[in-house]
Amino acid sequence: MRQSLASMAEEPNTSMSVLASQICNQISSVFTAHTSKPPAMNVLVEEIAAAAASRNGKVFVYGVGREGLMLKALSMRLFHLGLSVHCIFDMTTPPISSLDLLIASAGPGGFSTVDAICSVAKSNGARVLLLTGQPESGSSVKYATVVAHIPAQTMADDRDHDRKGESESRPLLPMGSLYEGAMFVLFEIVVFKLGEILGQSPDDVRARHTNLE
Numbered sequence: 001m002r003q004s005l006a007s008m009a010e011e012p013n014t015s016m017s018v019l020a021s022q023i024c025n026q027i028s029s030v031f032t033a034h035t036s037k038p039p040a041m042n043v044l045v046e047e048i049a050a051a052a053a054s055r056n057g058k059v060f061v062y063g064v065g066r067e068g069l070m071l072k073a074l075s076m077r078l079f080h081l082g083l084s085v086h087c088i089f090d091m092t093t094p095p096i097s098s099l100d101l102l103i104a105s106a107g108p109g110g111f112s113t114v115d116a117i118c119s120v121a122k123s124n125g126a127r128v129l130l131l132t133g134q135p136e137s138g139s140s141v142k143y144a145t146v147v148a149h150i151p152a153q154t155m156a157d158d159r160d161h162d163r164k165g166e167s168e169s170r171p172l173l174p175m176g177s178l179y180e181g182a183m184f185v186l187f188e189i190v191v192f193k194l195g196e197i198l199g200q201s202p203d204d205v206r207a208r209h210t211n212l213e
Helices: 005-010 012-030 040-054 065-080 112-123 177-197 202-207
Strands: 059-062 085-087 101-105 127-132 146-149
Touching: 012 177, 040 059, 040 101, 040 127, 040 146, 040 177, 059 065, 059 112, 065 085, 065 101, 065 177, 065 202, 101 112, 112 127
Parallel strands: 059 085, 059 101, 101 127, 127 146
Antiparallel strands: none
């Protein structure tokens, strides 16, 4: 039976705080999970810093669905750090070149649009950084110059609990929500690290925020 609105109203703080803690704990566990790949934070920081500081190149981002929204949030902060950054399919997106970096996400391993965009970027000599939860498989990996592994549940494995006889339970973070939540946290860490490397103070970052709001 569905929980009534009245019963939810009786314990809003407890329910909200417990659920929030559980979500945060699940996201935190992603960053302690074993992976044979280099830490995603290191990969992102090194590639973005090299594109911006060493090559004076541009950064492009692309992802589908909620993954794409997380990458748009990252692009906003990279702009605030003073980088030339572009979301693919924006009307002002310039051509990509060998000086540039494409950051793309394919949590489950591959999407047709991600494959196509990564292929074009690679054919133009750009470096391709692929974020994924499936680093050993998937159609997008073959286009990547470097892979950043986020060891979190995605749409590729969100039904594992059904196969384990847990089909009656309702997951708190369904489908690719854990992967997408981990992306947000990872990107905040990356922005913090890049701010130090690029010598950008909080005032520098704040000064680039839009005033057309």
